[in-house]
Amino acid sequence: MKTIGILSPGDMGHAVGRRLAENGLRVVAALGDRSERTRRLAAQAGIEDVGDYAGLVTAADAILCILVPAEAEATAQRVADALAATGASLLYADCNAIAPQTVQRISQVITGAGSCFADASIIGGPPRPGYTPRFYASGPGAAELATLNGFGLEVVGMGERVGDASAIKMCYGALTKGQSALYTELLVAAEALGVSEALAAEFGKSQADALKRMDGLPGMPPKSRRWVGEMEEIAATFGAVGLTPKIFEGAADIYRFVGGTSLADRNPEDPGKPSLAEMIAALATSLH
Amino acid sequence: MKTIGILSPGDMGHAVGRRLAENGLRVVAALGDRSERTRRLAAQAGIEDVGDYAGLVTAADAILCILVPAEAEATAQRVADALAATGASLLYADCNAIAPQTVQRISQVITGAGSCFADASIIGGPPRPGYTPRFYASGPGAAELATLNGFGLEVVGMGERVGDASAIKMCYGALTKGQSALYTELLVAAEALGVSEALAAEFGKSQADALKRMDGLPGMPPKSRRWVGEMEEIAATFGAVGLTPKIFEGAADIYRFVGGTSLADRNPEDPGKPSLAEMIAALATSLH
Numbered sequence: 001m002k003t004i005g006i007l008s009p010g011d012m013g014h015a016v017g018r019r020l021a022e023n024g025l026r027v028v029a030a031l032g033d034r035s036e037r038t039r040r041l042a043a044q045a046g047i048e049d050v051g052d053y054a055g056l057v058t059a060a061d062a063i064l065c066i067l068v069p070a071e072a073e074a075t076a077q078r079v080a081d082a083l084a085a086t087g088a089s090l091l092y093a094d095c096n097a098i099a100p101q102t103v104q105r106i107s108q109v110i111t112g113a114g115s116c117f118a119d120a121s122i123i124g125g126p127p128r129p130g131y132t133p134r135f136y137a138s139g140p141g142a143a144e145l146a147t148l149n150g151f152g153l154e155v156v157g158m159g160e161r162v163g164d165a166s167a168i169k170m171c172y173g174a175l176t177k178g179q180s181a182l183y184t185e186l187l188v189a190a191e192a193l194g195v196s197e198a199l200a201a202e203f204g205k206s207q208a209d210a211l212k213r214m215d216g217l218p219g220m221p222p223k224s225r226r227w228v229g230e231m232e233e234i235a236a237t238f239g240a241v242g243l244t245p246k247i248f249e250g251a252a253d254i255y256r257f258v259g260g261t262s263l264a265d266r267n268p269e270d271p272g273k274p275s276l277a278e279m280i281a282a283l284a285t286s287l288h
Numbered sequence: 289m290k291t292i293g294i295l296s297p298g299d300m301g302h303a304v305g306r307r308l309a310e311n312g313l314r315v316v317a318a319l320g321d322r323s324e325r326t327r328r329l330a331a332q333a334g335i336e337d338v339g340d341y342a343g344l345v346t347a348a349d350a351i352l353c354i355l356v357p358a359e360a361e362a363t364a365q366r367v368a369d370a371l372a373a374t375g376a377s378l379l380y381a382d383c384n385a386i387a388p389q390t391v392q393r394i395s396q397v398i399t400g401a402g403s404c405f406a407d408a409s410i411i412g413g414p415p416r417p418g419y420t421p422r423f424y425a426s427g428p429g430a431a432e433l434a435t436l437n438g439f440g441l442e443v444v445g446m447g448e449r450v451g452d453a454s455a456i457k458m459c460y461g462a463l464t465k466g467q468s469a470l471y472t473e474l475l476v477a478a479e480a481l482g483v484s485e486a487l488a489a490e491f492g493k494s495q496a497d498a499l500k501r502m503d504g505l506p507g508m509p510p511k512s513r514r515w516v517g518e519m520e521e522i523a524a525t526f527g528a529v530g531l532t533p534k535i536f537e538g539a540a541d542i543y544r545f546v547g548g549t550s551l552a553d554r555n556p557e558d559p560g561k562p563s564l565a566e567m568i569a570a571l572a573t574s575l576h
Contacts, residue, residue: 100481123490134490158486167481172490174474175498182470185531186462192529193388193455198446202411202422202460209497210463241480242575243473244545246538253532287530 001091001147002026005050005060007075008034009042011268013066015126016153018045023152030056037267053082062091062145066122069229072096076106080113091141093118097173097230099237100163107139107162116141119162120155121169127152138164170237174248177227178234181251183214184258184283187276191284218279221263222270224255231255261286289379289435290314293338293348295363296322297330299556301354303414304441306333311440318344325555341370350379350433354410357517360384364394368401379429381406385461385518387525388451395427395450404429407450408443409457415440426452458525462536465515466522469539471502472546472571475564479572506567509551510558512543519543549574 003026006017017027031039031049042049050059057063057079067075072094079092092110094103094117103119110117118141124133135155137145139162146155158164190199203211220227231252235245258264263274263282274282291314294305305315319327319337330337338347345351345367355363360382367380380398382391382405391407398405406429412421423443425433427450434443446452478487491499508515519540527533546552551570554560562570 124494134493136486156486158483161482164481164483164486167478167483168486168490171474171478171481171483171487172495174470174477175491175495178470178474179467179498182462182466182535185526185535186459186466189462189526189529189531190455190459192531193452193459193525194449195446195452195455195459198424198444198452198456199459202456203463205422206412207460207463210467237481238473238477241477243477243480244538244541246534246541247470247473248538250532250534250536250538253534257532 001061001144003028003060004148005029005056005063005090006042006047007056007063007065007079008067009038009045009047010066011041012122012126013064014038014041014045014047015128016064016066017042017047019127019132019152020148021046023150025151028056028059053078054086057082057088057090058086060090062093064093064095064120066095068226069096069098069102069233072098073102073106073109076109080109083113083115089115091116091118091144093120093137093141093145095120095122095135097121097169097233098166099170099233099240100166101236101240102233103166104162111140116144117162118142118145119165120145121165123169123172136165136168138162167237170234173230174234174238177230178248178251179213180217180220181231181254183210184217184220184280185250185254187214187217187280188283188287191280192287196280215276218273218276219268221258221261221279222266222268224264225259227255228252228259257286258283289349289432291316291348292436293317293344293351293378294330294335295344295351295353295367296355297326297333297335298354299329300410300414301352302326302329302333302335303416304352304354304410305330305335307415307420307440308436309334311438313439316344316347341366342374345370345376345378346374348378350381352381352383352408354383356514357384357386357390357521360386361390361394361397364397368397371401371403377403379404379406379432381408381425381429381433383408383410383423385409385457385521386454387458387521387528388454389524389528390521391454392450399428404432405450406430406433407453408433409453411457411460424453424456426450455525458522461518462522462526465518466536466539467501468505468508469519469542471498472505472508472568473538473542475502475505475568476571476575479568480575484568503564506561506564507556509546509549509567510554510556512552513547515543516540516547545574546571
């Protein structure tokens with residue numbers, strides 16, 4: 001593989017593209033209809049604009065699809081249409097935080113268009129100097145995707161079954177983002193109920209490590225809107241095996257609530273991150 | 289206060305009663321219609337049986353009501369009826385894990401019967417040698433309840449407002465029991481999806497402290513049935529301030545699911561606690 005398409009270079013995608021470009025691969029993206037911020041991030045990361053999806057599938061040996069969950073299926077369909085229209089063939093790796101049953105449908109769309117499919121997921125934050133998140137990969141294209149281990153990524157193979165790489169992501173995100181939703185809700189509730197100080201004092205005595213974990217919450221609001229869909233995918237994943245979907249439907253509600261406030265208008269790289277107390281006070285004020 | 293009534297001496301109640309009896313108070317309970325196990329635990333704890341509710345309200349200077357949440361309101365009504373029938377007057381402290389709006393209704397019932405009311409909640413496990421949970425107390429009777437600080441309990445006053453002591457308990461239980469429900473669900477999902485080993489390996493690398501917290505889960509199933517009601521009270525509490533009730537409705541679903549398995553048939557003091565892996569495997573097998 002010499003040319004990798006990134007679909008699309010947002011916070012995670014541009015950092016992955018940059019890492020691959022720094023390690024000698026040509027990295028391309030279809031930026032014709034993308035936002036100014038996305039185009040700027042892509043240019044900074046050494047990602048080449050090939051215009052549209054036809055340009056992308058023609059240029060790329062492999063596409064890494066890294067999007068918000070709600071866009072994953074429609075995007076795969078657009079790629080399949082471009083593959084059919086151009087006669088191109090490639091490796092398509094869906095790297096999104098989506099339910100196994102969703103990725104299985106996407107697999108059908110891509111293999112139906114004559115290309116190879118890998119189920120993939122990313123655990124961790126965007127690559128940065130000294131840090132690499134882990135890509136999990138399963139399905140027919142997993143071994144080929146693992147060749148990116150030679151180009152600055154860490155790809156862990158999970159075998160032949162489409163769905164496994166997504167399943168581990170769902171369970172992992174359930175922990176990290178489920179916890180953040182839980183902490184946010186109980187802190188906002190305590191504020192609204194007027195017992196924040198007493199609760200903080202009690203946590204200080206008996207839940208000091210949880211209190212420390214809550215310190216990370218102010219980094220969440222800028223990501224809250226895209227986490228809504230991930231929580232819904234986790235709810236669908238857990239519901240499909242016979243567990244309650246409600247905890248993660250509720251987590252989606254929390255991120256929808258946070259995403260509806262101005263706290264979510266910041267970009268992760270913007271200055272002015274609020275303190276935890278400021279964030280919780282602002283959210284409590286936003287309750288109707 | 290010389291005589292304290294415990295309503296009723298289950299796991300928490302008998303340990304609280306024992307602590308007060310060891311510190312020189314007379315401790316009584318109405319055990320006429322209680323289970324053999326409750327009567328045995330009470331006798332071991334030095335708790336005197338006064339038969340029925342009339343005997344209880346006549347003997348006691350104060351009653352600590354420590355029950356499963358679903359029984360709190362009906363029990364307060366029975367006590368109010370006994371107060372009316374006997375002409376007795378006392379301090380009634382509702383120590384249950386219930387919503388502020390529930391405890392406000394109970395307060396009306398008790399004060400309507402001419403007795404003094406304290407909203408209270410217990411954070412921590414049953415008292416044992418070297419360990420004392422914290423009682424939070426608010427409302428008109430909070431200061432009087434705090435005299436139990438001289439008799440082996442730790443009572444933290446929160447002021448005059450009925451509901452505050454319950455509110456801190458709701459938010460605290462949301463953390464500890466919410467986390468346990470979240471962890472249980474995602475581990476059972478991983479098992480059902482066939483990715484348990486890969487997830488454990490990833491947690492070992494990037495979530496080692498969460499993995500450690502999960503080690504406590506096998507102690508949960510014997511408590512799961514009584515936690516269902518507490519989760520529903522938290523859902524009601526959070527819903528009343530305009531937050532989503534779904535996370536905790538889902539947590540109630542998880543404890544209902546666990547409570548429906550034979551894992552919940554153990555008592556906390558019984559031998560044979562399963563390992564975490566055994567517990568999760570048994571739960572995954574119980575999914576339909």
